Amino acid sequence: MAELGVAPIRGSLALNPSYEQQTWEGIMHRRAFLKTVATIAAAGGLATPAISQRAAARTLRFVPQADLANFDPIWNTQYVVRNGAVLIWDMLYGADDRLQPRRQMVEAEETSADGLVWTFRLRSGLKFHDGEPVLARDVVASIARWEARDNMGLMLKAIEQELTAIDDSTFRWTLKKPFPKLLIALGKIGTPSCFIMPARIAATDPFKPINEYVGSGPMKLVRDEWVPGARAVFEKFADYVPRQEPESWVAGGKRMLLDRIEWITIPDPATASAALQSGEVDWWETPLADLVPLLRKNRNVAVDIKDPLGNIGDFRMNHLHPLFNDVRARRAILTAMSQEDYMRAIVGDDDTLWKPLPSFLTPGTLLYTEDGGDIVKGPRNLDVAKRLLGESGYAGQPVTCVVAQDIAITKAMGDVTADLLSRLGIKVDFVATDWGTNAARRAQKSPPGQGGWHMFHSWHAGAVCVDPSSYTPIRANGDKAWFGWPTSAKVEAAIESWYDATSLDEEKAAMRRLNRAAFEDVVYAPTGFFLEYQAWRKNVNGIVKGPLPFFWGVSKTV
Amino acid sequence: MMNYVIRRILATIPVMAVVALFVFSLLYIAPGDPAAVIAGDQATPADVERIRASLGLDRPFLIRFGEWSWQVLHGDLGTSIFTNLPVAAMIAQRIEPTLSLMAVTLAFAVTVAVPIGVVAAWRADTLIDRAIMAFAVLGFSVPVFVIGYVLAYVFGLQFDWLPVQGYTPFAEGFGPWIENLILPALALGCVYIALIARTTRAAMLEVMQQDYIRTARAKGIGQAGLLFVHALKNAAVPIVTVIGIGMALLIGGAVVTETVFAIPGIGRLTVDAILRRDYPVIQGVVLLFSFVYVVVNLVVDLTYTVLDPRIRY
Numbered sequence: 001m002a003e004l005g006v007a008p009i010r011g012s013l014a015l016n017p018s019y020e021q022q023t024w025e026g027i028m029h030r031r032a033f034l035k036t037v038a039t040i041a042a043a044g045g046l047a048t049p050a051i052s053q054r055a056a057a058r059t060l061r062f063v064p065q066a067d068l069a070n071f072d073p074i075w076n077t078q079y080v081v082r083n084g085a086v087l088i089w090d091m092l093y094g095a096d097d098r099l100q101p102r103r104q105m106v107e108a109e110e111t112s113a114d115g116l117v118w119t120f121r122l123r124s125g126l127k128f129h130d131g132e133p134v135l136a137r138d139v140v141a142s143i144a145r146w147e148a149r150d151n152m153g154l155m156l157k158a159i160e161q162e163l164t165a166i167d168d169s170t171f172r173w174t175l176k177k178p179f180p181k182l183l184i185a186l187g188k189i190g191t192p193s194c195f196i197m198p199a200r201i202a203a204t205d206p207f208k209p210i211n212e213y214v215g216s217g218p219m220k221l222v223r224d225e226w227v228p229g230a231r232a233v234f235e236k237f238a239d240y241v242p243r244q245e246p247e248s249w250v251a252g253g254k255r256m257l258l259d260r261i262e263w264i265t266i267p268d269p270a271t272a273s274a275a276l277q278s279g280e281v282d283w284w285e286t287p288l289a290d291l292v293p294l295l296r297k298n299r300n301v302a303v304d305i306k307d308p309l310g311n312i313g314d315f316r317m318n319h320l321h322p323l324f325n326d327v328r329a330r331r332a333i334l335t336a337m338s339q340e341d342y343m344r345a346i347v348g349d350d351d352t353l354w355k356p357l358p359s360f361l362t363p364g365t366l367l368y369t370e371d372g373g374d375i376v377k378g379p380r381n382l383d384v385a386k387r388l389l390g391e392s393g394y395a396g397q398p399v400t401c402v403v404a405q406d407i408a409i410t411k412a413m414g415d416v417t418a419d420l421l422s423r424l425g426i427k428v429d430f431v432a433t434d435w436g437t438n439a440a441r442r443a444q445k446s447p448p449g450q451g452g453w454h455m456f457h458s459w460h461a462g463a464v465c466v467d468p469s470s471y472t473p474i475r476a477n478g479d480k481a482w483f484g485w486p487t488s489a490k491v492e493a494a495i496e497s498w499y500d501a502t503s504l505d506e507e508k509a510a511m512r513r514l515n516r517a518a519f520e521d522v523v524y525a526p527t528g529f530f531l532e533y534q535a536w537r538k539n540v541n542g543i544v545k546g547p548l549p550f551f552w553g554v555s556k557t558v
Numbered sequence: 559m560m561n562y563v564i565r566r567i568l569a570t571i572p573v574m575a576v577v578a579l580f581v582f583s584l585l586y587i588a589p590g591d592p593a594a595v596i597a598g599d600q601a602t603p604a605d606v607e608r609i610r611a612s613l614g615l616d617r618p619f620l621i622r623f624g625e626w627s628w629q630v631l632h633g634d635l636g637t638s639i640f641t642n643l644p645v646a647a648m649i650a651q652r653i654e655p656t657l658s659l660m661a662v663t664l665a666f667a668v669t670v671a672v673p674i675g676v677v678a679a680w681r682a683d684t685l686i687d688r689a690i691m692a693f694a695v696l697g698f699s700v701p702v703f704v705i706g707y708v709l710a711y712v713f714g715l716q717f718d719w720l721p722v723q724g725y726t727p728f729a730e731g732f733g734p735w736i737e738n739l740i741l742p743a744l745a746l747g748c749v750y751i752a753l754i755a756r757t758t759r760a761a762m763l764e765v766m767q768q769d770y771i772r773t774a775r776a777k778g779i780g781q782a783g784l785l786f787v788h789a790l791k792n793a794a795v796p797i798v799t800v801i802g803i804g805m806a807l808l809i810g811g812a813v814v815t816e817t818v819f820a821i822p823g824i825g826r827l828t829v830d831a832i833l834r835r836d837y838p839v840i841q842g843v844v845l846l847f848s849f850v851y852v853v854v855n856l857v858v859d860l861t862y863t864v865l866d867p868r869i870r871y
Contacts, residue, residue, distance in 0.1 A: 067830055069640040070596075075609075076640075077598030149605065191598060207612040209642040227651055228641040229830045230822030266723055266820040267829075270707060274715050274722040275820070406833070433589070436835050440591030443603050472602060480602060 057558045058259035060540065061281040062549065063272050067265045069228045071221065072209045074149050077191035079461065083548045084263065086250055087234050088129075089195035089215035092120065092139065093187030094250035097546065099365070099466055101187030102251035104243065105134065105196060105216070107169075115178030116161075122169045127239045128198055129220040136165035141202035143173075143186075146194045148206040152185035152469055153194070155499070180502055181469060189250060189463060189547060190470020218242065218254045218552060219261060232263040247552050249544075254552035257542070261551055276301060276535055282556060283536040285549055288408060289347045295535050306534035307547045309362050309462030313342055313413060313527030314473060317455050319486045321447050323399060324454060326392035330522035334375045336385035336424055342527035345412035357529040360474055360518045362462035367508055372516030376526070385424055398429040400448040402456040404438040413457040413527055442483040456483070462529070463547035467507070468495045468514070476523050484524065490517035559870075563860070570852045577848040578630065578841070582623050585837050591615070592639045592835040613639055626841065635845070636838035638831075645842035648827065655725045656823035658735065659815065660808050662743040667750040668801065674751075675758025675797075676785050682763060690755060697752030702811045706745035706818040713741060723820035742819045746811045750804050757800040761793035768792070794865045802858030809847055 066080040073085035093101040103109075105126055110119045126134035140163055147153035147160075162174040173182075186194050197215060204210045213221045219234035226232050242253035264281055266272040269288045275281045277298045286306060287295060295301050317324035317333065324330050343354035355363065358373025399421060403414030414430075421428045429448075433441070438456055446452040464470045475481045475495065476488035494514035501507040536543055542554040593610035601609075610616050629636055635645035678690040714722035720741050726734035765771065766789055774788045813825035820826075824843060831839035862869045 069638075069830070069834070070642065072642075076596050077601055078596075079598075081598075151602075205612065207608045211642060227822050228638070228643065228648065229827065230652075230820075264724070264820070267817055267826070268820065271710065271723050271818060271820055274710055275724075278714055278718060278722055280721055280723060434833060436590040436592075436595055436833055439594035440589060440835075443591065443594055443606050445603075480604065482602060485603075 053558045055259070057556050058257075059262065060258050060260070060283065060551070060554065060556055061262045061264055062551075063266050063275070063281050063284040064263050064549075065286045067229045067267070068232050068263055070209060071213045071232075073195050074145055074192045074206050075209045077149070079191060079548070082189070082191045082193055084232060085193070085195055085215075086217065086548065087219040087261070087551060088213055088217045088221055089197060090126070090217045091187060091194055091250065092196065093183055094252070095187050095189050096248035096251040097544075099189075099463065100251075101183040102245070102248070104187070104251060105139075109183075115180070116175050118173040118175075118182060119166075120171050120173070122171075123241075123243075124169065125241050126216055128216045129214050129237055130198070131239075132198065133168070134196065134216050135168045135199075136171040138199045138202065139196055140165050140171055141199035142196045143194060145197075145202045145204065145206045146192060150185070150192050150194070151472060151475075152181065152188070153192075155179070156182070156185060179499075181499055184467075184469050187251075188470055190461075216240070218256045230265050234261045234263075235259065242552075247550070249546050249550060250548075256552055257555040258551065276537065279537060282540050283534070283543065283549070285534055287533050287535045289350065289353065289533065292350075292533050292535070300538050301535055302538050303533055303535045304543075305545055306532045307462065308364070308531070308545050309466070309547055310529055310531040311459045311462055312357060312360070312362065312465050312529055313339075313346065313409070314458045314460060315342075315413065315417060315455065315525035315527050316442075316458060316473075316484045317522070317524065318448070318453055318484050320445060320484075321452065321454070323389075323392060323394050323397070327521060328388045329392035329394060330525070331375065332385040332388035332392065332424065333420075333525050334519070334522055335388060336380055336382050337376070337420055337525060337527070338380050339376060339526070339528035341416045341420075342413055343530055345416045346409050346528075347530050352531075353533075354528055354530040357526050359515055360465065360523070360526055361467075361511060361515060362465045363529055365462075365466045366504065367467055367511040369508070369512045369515050371512040372519040375519055382423060389424060389426070394426070396427055398427045399454045400429045400431060400452070402431045402433060402438050402441050402453045404435040404457075405432050406434045409459055410435070410438070410457045416527075417455065417457065445485070457527075459530075461547055467511070468498050474514070474518060474523060476518070476521065486521065486523045488517055488521040488523060491521060491523060493517075559863070563856070566856050566859070570849070570856075573852055574845065574848060578627065578845060579623070581841050581844045582626065583619075585835075585840060586619050586622075588835075590835040592837065595834050596640065626838075630845070635842035638839050639836050640834055645838050648839060649824065649842060649846060652822060652824045652827045654727060654823075655821050656812055656816070656825060658725075658728065658739055659742055659746065659812055659821060659823060660805075662736070662739045663746045663750060663808060664801075666743050667747040667754060670747070671751040671754035672758050672790070672797065675755040676762055676790060678755065678759040679762030679766060680781075680785055682759075687759075691759070694752040694755045697748040698756075700748070702745055702749060702814045703818050705748050706742065706815060709741045709745055710819070725821045725823070738819075738821075742815045742821060745818070746808065746815045749807060749811060753804050753807065754797065754800055758793065758797050761796045762789055765789045765793045791865065795862055798858055798861050798865065802854050805854045806851060809850070 064080055064083065068080050068084050070076045070081060071084055071088065073082050073089065091104050092106045094104040096102050105122055107121045107123045122134060122136060122139065128134060143163060147157040156179060159176045159179060161176050165171045195215065201210050201212050201214060218237055218240045220237045222233040222235050236256045236259050242255045245252040247253050247255065266275060269291060272284050273287060273291045273295060276284050276295065279300065292303055295303050317330055319325055339356045347353040357363065358370045358377050359368060361368045401414065401417055401421065404410040418428050418430050441453055442456050444452045448454050460473055468474060473482040476486040476491035478485055478487040491514060494510050494517055498507055498510035501510055539557045540554065544550055591610065593606050593613060593615060597606045597609055614622065626636060637644055638648055641648065674690050678687045681687045710722040713719045721738055725738050728735045771784065771789055774784055812823060813828055816823045816825035817829055827839065828843045831843065
């Protein structure tokens, strides 16, 4: 229903400005008239509540990427939950626009010479939304809950000797072995991030949701106005004291120029597009690429790249069962697949939105490497791929390809894959389903004919794919790995060496080994790197590009 | 009469029990897993398993069904898996937009459909009749979401007369409330108008052949009085029946309409819950819809006695 977003077309009438002006003035009068009639008609003359211009300028209406049904950022690790959580909860450290951890709630930290004892001092004046001060014991309880759910947290927990509050503002973390990436772990924006909650809330089982949404972040949730799945309202937290440094992603001074932010979930992209064009909302996080040309025609709407770190497409194969338990079959896919086909299916004809990716890492970032990525470069070779398939023992059995049809990106990739497989002579059992079913089915380890699967598609935020800290899908530790359960000792060794690295050069070397090994063993098939757009009304200022919407520094005029 | 009402109300209990069992069983065998959705894309299979266990989704069917039934019998529809809020509270939060949408749609549809159905019957086989019936076929054939998009494009974007999405509670004033409901009610009402108009026409045509109509006409009663007093009242039973049956259409249509116009009602709650596999919410909403449908049918049956004194229960 792309027509919904079409900018007004008034043909030759548009050549006559005076006529156009007259017409639209008339229309505006009609609208005012309708409003007046409706108001008068109301019993007792119920008045339309007037929102003052100033209040309107301090209220931002935002359309998030997905429905926000829950706020627990530890229990529910969906990105949209984290995006809302950064408003409510603060973090000890925050990643800046170079993804470097910067002090946030922490005033200073101290490390022992052997790297085993870390002592942290909190900033003074930190308060939770209920007025209580943020204490070291709140931090200790919050870290404990986060540790149980996060990959890096689990690694820390495994080497943790003691995590304790020394006094109200100081806590100490004693480890059994050094962990050079500790600050990255505390400041990362990959989910779950280490948000700090009051100890009574953080005591909740990390596998059960919390009931109170009390944080110390720059905004607080207006619980009375929260309609899960439809609307969430945040109000400025008056007692929040931002850091003095300039804001940079989730680091620096989070200065709120808005009094109120309304998250309005609009499930239908065409409706969201219309709402943005008509000024009913101010900022749309992820407009469909198909609708962007229409939005660009509206003089009141600005469109730009959402996140320069973009996304990496993932064609995931099941390493547990034939056919893809044979690395030759997986390599056949890499040999035959055209990343361009996948990317064009996702983003359309806009060449600025995608690039081929002979890597598992986010292009343009410090550790990016193309080592070992030749297999996805250059002209595609179906003959070699067919030969590899033959060598893997493929004999015409159906291959179960599970494709979520309700998500544009997975649907697009699924269609390209179906075509690719048929060109390779593979019999496809194409399971068109919804994301909920896909999410459940991909967790099945049973053979494809018994409820399992051969392949599905997903994608990963580029911010996650910069290093292994939050990059779960790159892990190749068999049963403990992400869906598909790849096993590769070389990949795991490279990841371990990254964790142990103490210099940038060491980290880069580790990532070169990781990329090479991941292509050799085909942990998954990267389908390319792609960007997404965001769109906003031009009276909104201060929107920055990033992996999540940052509301600090954003202002609005009426 | 009172015995009949009591019998009918009591009969809703086994109906609701069957619905409950059916819905629970259907969800049990349906693919999908809320734990996988909650866990998010970065979670490992082990995380998904632990969440599933914490939600009690790994327990046998009979135990889960028994617990849920016991809760429902005590007036507790359970707690949403995702929001951790009581299902009853979530439904209460969403009921106003849906009731408003249905009420405005119903009022609009009946106001338009009955007169045009009467006119079509009065001018049977003329151009007016054919035009009305063509509109009815069109209204019945075009999906609600298509009508919704067209209305939003024309009246929301092109003319900027009405908002394209959202809902304003009635407590904030009649103006904003109705402003948000006009387009959704128009979209949802089309199919309903078509249904009622066609039924009205058919019923009126039959009644207009009756002797008492000829007698009334012979007595010199004016056309309006003849149509709307003598004929329409006697044609009302099938019309009321269709209005009642049409409630199911309205409930189904509200799901789509609320999604297209981003109205935070029960319909959207249902869609969201299905996509996320939020079982307690799905079960609660389906039970509610079933109950509403049973009650509407009861009201329709009772209305017959008012419209036709010959009918007695």
